[in-house]
Amino acid sequence: MTNDRWSERRVLTAALVLLAAFVLLDAVLSDVVLSASYAVAAVAASAAASVRRTAAVALLALGLAALAGSWNHNFGSLDWELRVALTAAFGGFAVLTAWIRVRREAALRHMTVIAETAQRALLRAMPNAVGSVGFAARYVSATEEALVGGDLYEVAASPYGVRVIVGDVRGKGLDAVQMAGTVLGAFRRSAFTQESLSAIATDLDAVVRAVAGDEDFVTAVLAEFHDDGTVTMVNCGHHPPLLVTGGNVVDVVPTGAPEPPLGLGPEPHPVTSRWPGGSRMLIYTDGLIEARGPRGDFFPLCDNARALRDGSLDEALDRLLGRLRSHVGEEVDDDMALVLVERRAS
Incomplete structure (x- = not known):
């Protein structure tokens, strides 16, 4: 205004x-x-x-x-x-x-x-922690002139582990919001009934194909955090998460061979890896890395991800977004969803 x-x-x-x-x-x-x-x-x-x-x-x-x-x-x-x-x-x-x-x-x-309002009603408040796993999330709206997008995230404390989804619906507007709601509803059901992430991804793919148009799809990362210090990942056409460990080392989390997005028939194979106690994992949508500065250069996420090590999870996300806005020089022009996960040392 x-x-x-x-x-x-x-x-x-x-x-x-x-x-x-x-x-x-x-x-x-x-x-x-x-x-x-x-x-x-x-x-x-x-x-x-x-x-x-x-x-x-x-x-x-x-x-x-x-x-x-x-x-x-x-x-x-x-x-x-x-x-x-x-x-x-x-x-x-x-x-x-x-x-x-x-x-x-x-x-x-x-x-x-x-x-x-419809989109934010779909994104329920992220819990601060589930067992030994801490969480913080941010949903960043684009500029006022941009249409609403379909970025999504959710966490579920299932009997098989703490499960998380972060995804991005192709397109913008009310159709994208409706698709995001459909995917979230399917995830909230499958996360408690399916024993594996690949089965969840198969369920979500079937739901997206049932309601999507010919060119519609949803990129998504599914993660499952276990008490033994391991994490299992399934990647359906999405950017892999980043892991920030001690000494401010930034690594890409292994998510296996690239698979098509949901709605395009992925055949995901879960990948399990260890993540050290006290490390933090950033799961994000492409609005973060596709943000451009005044000279057209993309936001250097890996260089700025080291800032996620300091302070609380909420403070770390706010610091990262502050650096993003400084790089862009104005308001961002695409929606983005960010989930920062921490394995708390036992």
């Missing part, structure tokens, strides 16, 4: 400066009559200003066009009347344009709020 008001002020200032320039030139140039061009200021204002303020600029332009007859020495003439009429017509057009734009922006904001 603050950025919107700042943009409106700048556009209004530019419109008034433009109007003043036309009036000054019209008064100085004796062989040129510019009064019919005064309404250009109202048209410029309609790009960002409210209907009321656009109308104010239009009325000011109309009043000055009427007064211009005194310095153009055509007051009351047919030429003067035509120029005033043109100014009124263009001013009315500017007000109509502003009214249409404001209505469309309000409708877009309304739909975006509905979509974001």
Whole structure:
């Protein structure tokens, strides 16, 4: 909202400066009559200003066009009347344009709020810990102009271990939110009934194929954390997690051979590896590593992942996001889901 008001002020200032320039030139140039061009200021204002303020600029332009007859020495003439009429017509057009734009922006904001509310309702609060496994999660919305995405995460304390999913639905908008809800619902069921991650992935793939279009799919990482200090991973077309161990060493977690995303028939083979006590694992969606700086360079995740070692899990994620925003230089342009997991030393 603050950025919107700042943009409106700048556009209004530019419109008034433009109007003043036309009036000054019209008064100085004796062989040129510019009064019919005064309404250009109202048209410029309609790009960002409210209907009321656009109308104010239009009325000011109309009043000055009427007064211009005194310095153009055509007051009351047919030429003067035509120029005033043109100014009124263009001013009315500017007000109509502003009214249409404001209505469309309000409708877009309304739909975006509905979509974001639906999406956030799907993402239940992440527990701080389940047994010896600590958790923190962040969901980062994109800029206001971007549509809502389908990033997702969930944790389930199943009889077979602590299970986690982090995924990303192809596409944006309400369809992506609906697909994310479908995947989360299927995971919450399968995580407690299926004995292996590969069986869970097979269930999720069947669900996605049942409801998805021809080109729709969901990338996902499934993780299962055990009390013996091992973790089992299944990767369906997703970026592998990062493991930050003692000495700030950053490694890619083994997830096996690349498999297609959910909905495209993956045949996942779980990979089990050890992770040391006190180490932290970051599972994320591609919005994190595809964020670009002003020069087009991607966010260097591996270089910044070392910051995840210090402080609490929540503090570590906030620090990483702070570095991301510093790199981007403005708001991020894609949604992202981040889950930071810690094996607490026993």
